[in-house]
Amino acid sequence: xxxxxxxxxxxxxxxxxxxxxxxxxxxxxxxxxxxxxxxxxxxxxxxxxxxxxxxxxxxxxxxxxxxxxxxxxxxxxxxxxxxxxxxxxxxxxxxxxxxxxxxxxxxxxxxxxxxxxxxxxxxxxxxxxxxxxxxxxxxxxxxxxxxxxxxxxxxxxxxxxxxxxxxxxxxxxxxxxxxxxxxxxxxxxxxxxxxxxxxxxxxxxxxxxxxxxxxxxxxxxxxxxxxxxxxxxxxxxxxxxxxx
Ligand code: UDP
Numbered sequence: 001x002x003x004x005x006x007x008x009x010x011x012x013x014x015x016x017x018x019x020x021x022x023x024x025x026x027x028x029x030x031x032x033x034x035x036x037x038x039x040x041x042x043x044x045x046x047x048x049x050x051x052x053x054x055x056x057x058x059x060x061x062x063x064x065x066x067x068x069x070x071x072x073x074x075x076x077x078x079x080x081x082x083x084x085x086x087x088x089x090x091x092x093x094x095x096x097x098x099x100x101x102x103x104x105x106x107x108x109x110x111x112x113x114x115x116x117x118x119x120x121x122x123x124x125x126x127x128x129x130x131x132x133x134x135x136x137x138x139x140x141x142x143x144x145x146x147x148x149x150x151x152x153x154x155x156x157x158x159x160x161x162x163x164x165x166x167x168x169x170x171x172x173x174x175x176x177x178x179x180x181x182x183x184x185x186x187x188x189x190x191x192x193x194x195x196x197x198x199x200x201x202x203x204x205x206x207x208x209x210x211x212x213x214x215x216x217x218x219x220x221x222x223x224x225x226x227x228x229x230x231x232x233x234x235x236x237x238x239x240x241x242x243x244x
Contacts, residue, residue: 003027003078011037012050012197018080022184023071026079028054032197034220036128043219047077049230050195055079056237057162057194063244064161066154068190069181084181084189089142090121090129091151093159094175098200099217101175104131110209118155120148123179150188151180158190166201169236171214174200196230203232 003016003025014027028047033040051073058070071080094101097111120132122142132140134148143151155178166173176199179192192198196215206212210223214233218226 012046013193022083024081024083025074026051026081026193028077028079028193032216032219032226034216036125039220041219043226043230045227046197046230049234050193050197051077051079053195053234053237054193056240056242057165058190060165060240060242061158061161061190063242066158066161066190067187081191082183082189084183084191086123086179086181086191087143087147087151088123089132089137089151089180090123091155091178091180092119092121092175093117093155093178094119095159095163096172096174096200096202098174116156116159118152120151121177147188154180154188154190162194162199165237165240168240169233170204171233171236172202172204174202176200196233201233 004019005017006014007017007024008015011033012029012031014029016025016027018025028051030042030044030046031040032043032046055070055073058068062068062070069081069084071082073079094117095113097107097113098109101107102109120137121129122132122140123129137143137148138145158178162176163173176194178190180188181191183189199215200217201214202212203214213223214229218224218229
């Protein structure tokens with residue numbers, strides 16, 4: 001698989017064209033950013049680890065009926081994906097209070113919700129990815145009302161499947177961010193990645209609130225042992241066979 005023209009370079013990935021216009025090649029970088037790229041750094045081996053973790057999780061979700069953009073992983077840090085039109089919406093699902101939700105609402109860190117919370121953010125770095133209301137999302141024509149309903153339903157279904165998967169890994173899925181794209185037929189597909197860069201993951205073997213963190217919060221808050229945490233997630237994820 002040879003990479004063609006570079007189409008887009010983001011903070012953590014580069015997207016290349018391929019000789020098939022319906023297929024793109026995603027290259028996962030070791031670069032890490034946080035706080036809207038105000039903090040920059042590198043996590044050694046992250047590209048390969050996130051590519052492998054995302055691959056396994058997309059395969060697992062596909063086996064359970066979720067349509068994704070994932071095709072295959074021709075190289076350790078490269079994934080072939082279906083070309084989709086990415087919706088400029090970040091769909092965040094939260095099971096436990098953390099991060100910006102705690103800062104913006106005062107809900108204490110670690111509060112477990114009776115029902116998962118689904119939120120939509122505007123994927124727009126210049127505006128700082130603001131939280132959207134449904135009406136603002138529709139006003140901006142970022143999606144149709146039917147698509148918003150489908151995004152919400154898919155996000156909740158994916159949350160159920162991923163929460164169960166991580167539970168089997170001894171990991172609590174605290175919250176995560178999803179992105180979706182439209183294929184040529186206008187169907188919504190799960191896109192982007194699912195990795196410790198985009199999820200909050202807490203080690204169930206550890207109770208200390210700093211030690212239990214297995215995700216990008218280790219980088220965001222300089223908690224140390226970032227690579228070790230990602231490696232631990234990778235090992236536990238890969239140890240779970242894909243199940244229908
Ligand atoms: N997230 C992400 N990309 C973003 C913003 C958030 O992957 O641009 C993920 C983040 O890793 C966490 C969840 O979405 O798992 C919720 O993030 P939150 O809104 O709490 O923002 P943060 O505290 O990360 O700024």
